[in-house]
Amino acid sequence: GAGVSQSPSNKVTEKGKDVELRCDPISGHTALYWYRQSLGQGLEFLIYFQGNSAPDKSGLPSDRFSAERTGGSVSTLTIQRTQQEDSAVYLCASSSRGGTNNEQFFGPGTRLTVL
Amino acid sequence: AQSVSQHNHHVILSEAASLELGCNYSYGGTVNLFWYVQYPGQHLQLLLKYFSGDPLVKGIKGFEAEFIKSKFSFNLRKPSVQWSDTAEYFCAVNAGRTGGFKTIFGAGTRLFVKA
Numbered sequence: 193g194a195g196v197s198q199s200p201s202n203k204v205t206e207k208g209k210d211v212e213l214r215c216d217p218i219s220g221h222t223a224l225y226w227y228r229q230s231l232g233q234g235l236e237f238l239i240y241f242q243g244n245s246a247p248d249k250s251g252l253p254s255d256r257f258s259a260e261r262t263g264g265s266v267s268t269l270t271i272q273r274t275q276q277e278d279s280a281v282y283l284c285a286s287s288s289r290g291g292t293n294n295e296q297f298f299g300p301g302t303r304l305t306v307l
Numbered sequence: 308a309q310s311v312s313q314h315n316h317h318v319i320l321s322e323a324a325s326l327e328l329g330c331n332y333s334y335g336g337t338v339n340l341f342w343y344v345q346y347p348g349q350h351l352q353l354l355l356k357y358f359s360g361d362p363l364v365k366g367i368k369g370f371e372a373e374f375i376k377s378k379f380s381f382n383l384r385k386p387s388v389q390w391s392d393t394a395e396y397f398c399a400v401n402a403g404r405t406g407g408f409k410t411i412f413g414a415g416t417r418l419f420v421k422a
Contacts, residue, residue, distance in 0.1 A: 195350075225410070234313075234414035235351075235397060248409060283351070296343075296410065298351040 194218075196299035198284050204305045205274055213269040213302045217286030224267050225296060226259055229281040238282075241267065274306045309334035309402050313413035320388050321421045328383040328416050330372075330398030334406065340381040341399040341410070342372055351397070357381065368392070390422045 197216045205211050217224050226238040237251040241261045252258070256274075261267040271278055281303050285296040314329035332338060342354040355366025362374040372383045381398060398413040 227412070235399075235412035237409050237411060240409055242408065251409070285351075295341075295353045295356065298343075300350055 196284055196286055196297050198282075198299040198302050200302060201300060202303045202305075204307065206307050207276060208273055210270065210272045211274055211304065213271075213282050213304070215267045215269070215284030215286075215299060217265065217267070217284070218288075218297055219265075221286035221288050221297070222264065223287045223289060223294070224261060225285045225287075226267070226269050227283045227285065228253075229283055229301065230279075235283065238269070271304075274304075276306050279304055279306045309338075309400055309406050309409075309411050311398050311400050311411050311413035313396075313398050313416050315416050316414065317417050317419070319419045319421065322390055323387050324420075326383070326385040326388045326392070326418070328396055328398075328418070330381045330383065330413060331379050332381070332398075332400040333379070334400060334402045335379075336402060336405055339401045339403070340372070340374060341401070342366065342370070342381075342383050343397045343399060343412075344394050345397070345415075346394045354383070354396070388418075388420050390420045392418060393420045394418060 199214045222243045224241040227235040239259045240248040256272045259269045281301040283301045285298045287294040287296045310333040312331045339358040341356045343351045344354045345351045355364050357364045357374045365371045370385050395415045395417050397415045401410045
């Protein structure tokens with residue numbers, strides 16, 4: 193597609209349930225990032241994939257969060273046993289290389305609400 | 308660890324006023340610096356970036372930013388704002404291999420321009 197797409201656009205779930213959020217990066221982009229955007233908190237880095245290298249998971253807030261990237265393309269962010277504090281907009285971005293000065297292209301985000 | 312501080316969370320200006328949004332980062336080594344903008348209902352998009360050369364960087368829509376290494380700053384400026392500049396602005400830094408190639412974002416500044 194022309195840009196980064198994410199699904200679902202909105203997700204409402206009950207506390208304790210698991211959720212999966214999907215990101216389709218721009219075709220050919222080797223780097224993929226997940227961020228969490230909470231009101232007043234800016235963009236919190238979660239995880240970074242670059243090509244076939246081991247992902248940088250240093251931003252994942254707890255072991256309830258995990259992500260994978262299959263075939264170097266689509267990525268899924270999974271949150272197990274969701275908590276109310278997980279409510280936020282989850283953003284995915286991709287860039288053409290993992291270098292430091294490459295523009296990141298962002299998706300529209302998934303708004304997660306945990307009741 | 309690298310961090311980014313944006314001094315103003317909310318700014319309200321009248322049209323034609325001058326704008327300066329502050330951004331300071333904590334990392335002392337070589338950095339690449341970015342400003343992203345999120346217009347209402349739209350994706351985050353790159354406004355401008357600095358990675359080497361002239362420390363005064365010009366971006367889209369008349370924005371510019373100046374990298375002052377001695378002050379660890381990368382402030383965003385625009386001489387005369389328009390109503391259409393109403394948006395949220397994010398400063399970001401990437402410290403390359405030393406920082407794990409992660410891009411760290413500030414908390415954002417919400418700008419409202421009164422017509």
